[in-house]
Amino acid sequence: MTDTRLMHTVGVRALEWLWAHRDGFRLEPDVDPEVGFLERFKPVGELALICRVLFREGVAGSRQADLARRLLDHTWRHTLDGGRMLVRGQRIEPLSPIPFEVYLPYKELGYSEPEVERATVLYHRLDSWAALELDPTRRLGLSAFQRRFGLTPRIAEADIVGSTWLGRTPEPWTVSGHIAYDVTHTVFHLTDWGEHPEGLPPHIADYLATWLPVWIDDWLDLERWDLLGELLVVDACLPRPTLDERAWQSFAAAQQPDGAMPAVRTMPEGEPDEVFDMIYHPTLVAAFASVLATSRSLAELTHATP
Amino acid sequence: MEQSGTSALLQGAVQDLASDVVSALRGGDHVRMSGIGTGAVEEIEGSLDLAAVRVLGADLLLPHVLFPAPPDPEALAVFRKTVEAFPPRADAAPTVKWSHWAMSRTLRRLDTPLTGAQGPPGAPFEDEGGEPDASWLDEAAWQALTHQLAVLAPLAVPGEDCGVARAARRRPVDVARGFVRAVRRRDWQQAAGAGRWLTLLDGVPDALGLEAGLDFVELMGGNDPRVALQVQAARVMRTAGALV
Known part of the structure; x- marks a missing residue:
């Protein structure tokens, strides 16, 4: 099993980079409507989700927790303009689930914008919102978020799992990069982003216990750090995580001294905003994998103590 | 260049032999086995061809292990010659020793045990104790x-x-x-x-x-x-x- 300090350090450094580059979390209010104002919300929502995991697991050091809190404050106040940008997003594209999905983790952390909530409750009544043609993993995530918000999902999560790729436990040698991302997100949604590992149905947990080591081995050798990080999160969501030492050591070695994690192989070059857009995600994933793996590792130490 | 030329020739010889085995396996009813005896193996003379048989190993005679038809005597002779020509060295990799053992086992099954160059009849892989x-x-x-x-x-x-x-x-x-x-x-x-x-x-x-x-x-x-x-x-x- 991997040294807990190594896994923990990856997350500490990732958060330092995210804080130093917080201005990269930016919207484009004047963007061409054809391009879509909502496109740039995704990084903000992901940041909030992962900061929430960090607080929840309680394994962050004081510096890390402080940075996470400041990042949330910064993005809520500046990037989202205190939630008003989410309202604006809902007005531009009322049926898009994105503003709601970004809002939920902020709400769970104590931020509030009543108008987003009013609109969400209204849209939830619409057949149209339930009829949106989302792919099964995305639909699973939306239903999970509706449940967390306090609504009863119109489409029950249990009824969606079987439509996902992972839910059907297919031939493991057919996995491609795109399928692998579907797999990781199905696990994130079923476990509430690692909060409830028992949310994985046993047949899916068994399937992953058998095949995840192969996928980790493969994407490690391909140096696909972004996907590898997500697979390491999945490992930490399993009943018996492997916390694979070879994968974690390589993952940690790929991280830059300033905490940035390249998406693939080595660091990209370009203008700061371009570079941010290419590496914010793997760096967030590194923080996510780090906090969950550290938490599981400490839990095992606790259980092992006589 | 000489080296890579030889290597390509060897690859080609292995592929040809493998094709013969595939044909035998595909046509492999209980009546007639492949043309192993009439194909590439028949003309084997040089060490390159023996090397090719060695690369393919026991699978050269696989159709005759899986189906009841006996192997062509000439194919069997080439197979035996290959086994005798390439005894593994004491410090050979385990896969090399096992590959040779597999060929010896096939010979035991389809023909008489090794003799002559290998010392006493059947040695050294005559029994379970002889396994690498x-x-x-x-x-x-x-x-x-x-x-x-x-x-x-x-x-x-x-x-x-x-x-x-x-x-x-x-x-x-x-x-x-x-x-x-x-x-x-x-x-x-x-x-x-x-x-x-x-x-x-x-x-x-x-x-x-x-x-x-x-x-x-x-x-x-x-x-x-x-x-x-x-x-x-x-x-x-x-x-x-x-x-x-």
């Missing part, structure tokens, strides 16, 4: 295990026991993982060899989808006769298993 050591497989990670088993695919034959087969039987999930890894890497030869082993193992996870997996390997890599050989061998063994 297989313990390195137990210590190998699943990736290396699968690679080594694929190299030793000629040992994957129904109803035959040996240390390598026992090591494979102990780790069906690991071999299944190795199959997935090989397919992902588009290493069709390794995938086909691993798939042949899996056909013989109990405890392979259903989710693997082995049968379709082997068909996929053949679709993607079957232009290489060495891949086609392993896939066809697995198919014949599966059918034979179903009839038992």
Whole structure:
């Protein structure tokens, strides 16, 4: 099993980079409507989700927790303009689930914008919102978020799992990069982003216990750090995580001294905003994998103590 | 240049031999085996061809192990000559020793035991005690295990026991993982060899989808006769298993 300090350090450094580059979390209010104002919300929502995991697991050091809190404050106040940008997003594209999905983790952390909530409750009544043609993993995530918000999902999560790729436990040698991302997100949604590992149905947990080591081995050798990080999160969501030492050591070695994690192989070059857009995600994933793996590792130490 | 030229020639000779075996396995009803006796093997004279037989190993005579038809005497003679010409050195890699052991076993089954150059009749691999050591497989990670088993695919034959087969039987999930890894890497030869082993193992996870997996390997890599050989061998063994 991997040294807990190594896994923990990856997350500490990732958060330092995210804080130093917080201005990269930016919207484009004047963007061409054809391009879509909502496109740039995704990084903000992901940041909030992962900061929430960090607080929840309680394994962050004081510096890390402080940075996470400041990042949330910064993005809520500046990037989202205190939630008003989410309202604006809902007005531009009322049926898009994105503003709601970004809002939920902020709400769970104590931020509030009543108008987003009013609109969400209204849209939830619409057949149209339930009829949106989302792919099964995305639909699973939306239903999970509706449940967390306090609504009863119109489409029950249990009824969606079987439509996902992972839910059907297919031939493991057919996995491609795109399928692998579907797999990781199905696990994130079923476990509430690692909060409830028992949310994985046993047949899916068994399937992953058998095949995840192969996928980790493969994407490690391909140096696909972004996907590898997500697979390491999945490992930490399993009943018996492997916390694979070879994968974690390589993952940690790929991280830059300033905490940035390249998406693939080595660091990209370009203008700061371009570079941010290419590496914010793997760096967030590194923080996510780090906090969950550290938490599981400490839990095992606790259980092992006589 | 000379070296790579020889290497290419050897590859070509191996591919030709493998094609002959595939034909025999495909046409392999109980009436008439392939044209192994009338094809490339018949004309074998130089060391290059012996080397090619050695590369293909025991699989050269696989159709005659899986089907009742006896091998062509000339093919058998070349096979025997190869076994005698390349005894493994004491410090050879385990796969080399096992490959030779597999050929010796096939000879025992289809012909008389080794004599002459090998010393007393049947020595040194006459009995179970003559098996090379297989313990390195137990210590190998699943990736290396699968690679080594694929190299030793000629040992994957129904109803035959040996240390390598026992090591494979102990780790069906690991071999299944190795199959997935090989397919992902588009290493069709390794995938086909691993798939042949899996056909013989109990405890392979259903989710693997082995049968379709082997068909996929053949679709993607079957232009290489060495891949086609392993896939066809697995198919014949599966059918034979179903009839038992």
